[in-house]
Amino acid sequence: MATENPQPERVNYLNKEYGIGSWLLTTDHKRIALLYLISITFFFFIGGFFALLIRLELLTPAGDLVQADTYNKLFTMHGQVMVFFFLIPSIPAVLGNFLVPMMVGAKDLAFPRINLLSWYIYVIGGVLMLHCMATGGVDTGWTFYTPFSTAFSNTKVIEAGLAIFVAGFSSILTGLNFVVTIHRMRAPGMTWTRLPLFIWAHYATSIIQILGTPVIAITLVLVVAERALHLGIFDPKLGGDPLLFQHLFWFYSHPAVYIMILPSMGVVTEILACFARKRIFGYSFVALSSIAIAVFGFLVWAHHMFVAGISVYAALVFSILSYAVAVPSAVKVFNWTATLYKGSIHYDAPMLYAFGFLGLFTIGGLTGLFLAALGVNMHVHDTYFVIAHFHYIMVGGAVMGYLGGMHFWWPKISGKLYPEGWARLAALIVFIGFNLTFFPQFILGYVGMPRRYYHYPPEFQVLNVLSTAGATILGLGYLLPMIYFLWSMRYGKPAPDNPWNAAGLEWKTASPPPTFNFDQEPVVTWEAYNYDELDAPHREEVPVAG
Amino acid sequence: MFDNFPLWPQRASTMAGNVDALYIFLLIVSGMMTLLIFIAVIYFAARFRHRRGVPAEQVEGSIPLELTWSVIPFVVFMVIFLWGAIVFFKSRTPPRDATEVYVVAKQWMWKLEHAEGQREINELHVPVDRDVKLIMTSQDVIHSFFVPAFRMKQDVLPGRYTVAWFRATKPGTYHLFCTQYCGTQHSGMIGNVIVMEPAQYEAWMSGGSTGPLSATGEKIFSELGCVTCHRMDGQGRGPNLQGVYGRPVDLADGRTVTADENYLRECILDPGAKRVKGFQPIMPTFQGLVSEEQVNALVAYVKSLSPSAKSGVASSPAMAVPPGAGKPVSRAPAQGSQVQ
Amino acid sequence: MPDSTAAAVQVEAHGGAHNPALLHHFATEEQQRDASNLGMWIFLGTEVMFFGGLFCAYLIYRLKYFGDFGAASKSIDALLGGTNTAVLICSSLTVVLAIWAVQTSRRVLMIAMLIATMLFGLVFLGIKGIEYRDKFVEHHVPGASFSFEHVPIPGHPDQFANPRHAEIFFALYFIMTGLHALHMVVGLGIFTWLLTMAWKGRFTPEYHTPLEIGGLYWHFVDIIWIYLFPLLYLIDRHP
């Protein structure tokens, strides 16, 4: 690998200061990224634990492991924790926080104190969520459908609503910080067309965070107010319309899926380019498709409501718009595939995750076509088909990308190398476990098993057993990286500055980087993904051979 | 395939074939796309694996290619959209002369009432090869009426009617699921739809009725004193309800609405909202005074006053329903397997 | 994308005297100022969508329950609402005057204008309080004691408004104006801070970004009210 680490004991963002205070009061985007990493990992394992209990309960048709109410709380809080406290902050708040300033060549995000504030807001939201769980939990489903949530559920709806309301602002502030940073803080020479596609993906994500999140915030305010004060905005008994809640809820919560998947697409783009040693095929199409996904993503929300009682005409409009958003996603997949063509492909662990992402996202995306087709939707809506579909996107897509990115940038983040063999094994286990968990659920869904069922007719058992078996493997696959990442922090080999010989400004500084990222202000004179130039020294060896 | 390992749901309605056909088309299309991408990825990954001294060959983008793989998927997507829309439209347009069943959902049971008067709980008996229209509402939260074998699903909302229909093609017992999460016993809110041969069905129908639903409605209509204003001779203080169902109605505020089930329902529960032109706002609301079942009966009665627009009882083959027979025999929930 | 200029800013980096307010990670004051300005505008975009959800709910129910909303709207004192609109407009004027004052080195005028802004803000909240008290006395606050019986619908003197639909109006009224008032309170907090900064002489003709940013927020709150006033107070006022 190209660069040797000249001075292992250089001052970097990790060893510059010590002590709790230096972390809790830091305004360094890299340290805040690590704070986020720790907190979202915590919530990931809470959510994962709930998932495991759900799968165990569904091992048998009868309801025998937990009570029905407990089960309902489990899937509700699994959803809320995973969506609002893990997936939405995962890549943006950890990898994005760490990398966006470095990739554009800035010393920090535009508003470092607001960045720290966003983490504290997240923590406050998280503590509220934990408090909600500890005092009894909530059983509305993560979707909070009214009038069940406002007038019938007797669990901690208000607490959960407030927790998510608060956490939403952390997401807004992160997005705001990114947009301003990308516009205002780019290094000299870093033009828009030289930006890594990771940045484009985060820019698109930020648009959704900024303009979508406030709508769910106000919707939750209405739910909380309605529940606390017995208003009638969503309650048909008092003249309200429960479908209005669904409109407002999905106006955010559908684009929220793109908050999860777009950054993951950005990560995968970086990885594919690096390990195929190539420029991304059709850079501008990949970049613009991110923006297109963000914009079209706002126009399709009512495809969650085709059988909810909306008008047939509205259903037609939303169905056709849903296909519009599928085009840019397809364009991305084709461009990634074309990027591999005539590459020089390495099979390091991040690349394995990227391959996994490609496969799982393809399946997840294509099953989205089924759900957007009105005729099929009325059969598979609210069945396990939907569950399988969105897990393929949100776990198969987003989490694969997140793990791939963690491996890819771990040497930069920690300054240590992770054990490659274990990492490849983990990638394989996750891929197999994931498919075994969720593929049977497509069949289950089409056969007719509804979601959120605590017990089910016995003919569904075999598929459920397969799914539970897969979940066990998947859980193991997720534990492994955590173990060897922690291990590598102490025992891993020191990482060189650019272990992958990758393009991108973040690799042109030390590993781990100094507090202000660059010892000298970078000036960009090259295009993104200039792997031909990076690999040029190797090319000089070629004439000797031939 | 196996009893405990089904790979395909039973197919027991006219809609099932339509949905399955589209589903199979989608499976083929997406299967081909998946294969295309997987084969390309695997082939490239193997063919262009790193070899020492063989650098990657930089290929810039290609606009013709980008256009190709934007336009072709788009065209395919539009085909899927149109096909899906057609199937959906069919399933959302109940035939005019369908047998009507009123469904009231509540936490956590299904209450079904045939237009002929039979009441059932968590079971729905229907004849084979006849259109059945479900007029559904909920007493509390949102539920969803889902019969996988019919490929039919519709959310059931409180405060209004939603409508669904099906035409069963194969006798048997089929799952009825609630698919909209509705609280503790959501997964217990299941039942059976029992499709019967016409003869069997006639036999079943001959028991357990308290008279047609519209007759019940007529009784309520007079008990609540509705008749004093809504007189048949058009001289009353309220509109004459004869023939009103299915017709456009001019409202006092200048709008025109079609008198469908939802309109009739709203007029009972919130008479001021869409008052008929030329009448005083004197009708009191019956919100809270009548149960969902009574509203259904009233609606069924008003509909029966419009023979042209057809209501379930008026034109279905006369089924003499001797009063007094007990409720139809309730069977233990079958294990989801077909009866025959 | 519109700005290809940000990169150029850094090239001319580190010129001129160092302002103590220039944060370490910005190359120039201009870059810092532009970043703050853009950040505030984006934040206001968030705020627009935050209120947007309410406006959407309002729109749907207003179309559905037009008569009931008209009756309920008529029960609010439009003169108080109109006065409040004028008060907020005046406060917006004093904000721009304060910024003009600092740009032209008129410190006393700036402080006076800031104080005036806050006074207008307090007057607004006071009038709002009177309005709320009236509604409370009339039992128009949604909840157990809500009552809106026998109120005729404007234009249909023979028909009474449906109290439950009027209650939805008042629920939206209180949430929308309440959230707006909350923004006013936050605005007063920001202006208290700006006032102390101004008092300490921290703002100069060259550096007064906080004042501009705070002003943007204040104007935005004014704009929200400009829409709330006709939508809530003036639905159906004609006799």
Next chain:
Amino acid sequence: MTEHTVSEHSKSPLTTYFAVWGALLLGTFLTYQAAKLDLGAFNAAVALTIATTKALLVALFFMHLRHASEKLLKLVVITTLFFLVILMALSMADYATRAWS
């Protein structure tokens, strides 16, 4: 590149400020009076037109959107309004075509 001070663009911003202020007060008065006339469906149209004019005045002159030589800020505003319109328009696409009680 960006606006330094407003005075760079106009010699006496005070005139503009007071003119806008007067226009805003006038708009308030007009909207209050217009509501008392029976214009049918146009009542809402008039009210919203006046409100939008006032909002534009505040945004363009008080918030200096007019003088923001950078188009980016305008883009932020337009993007936001676009999505706000999407929220309302597509919701109405359902409500306007639905016969609901």
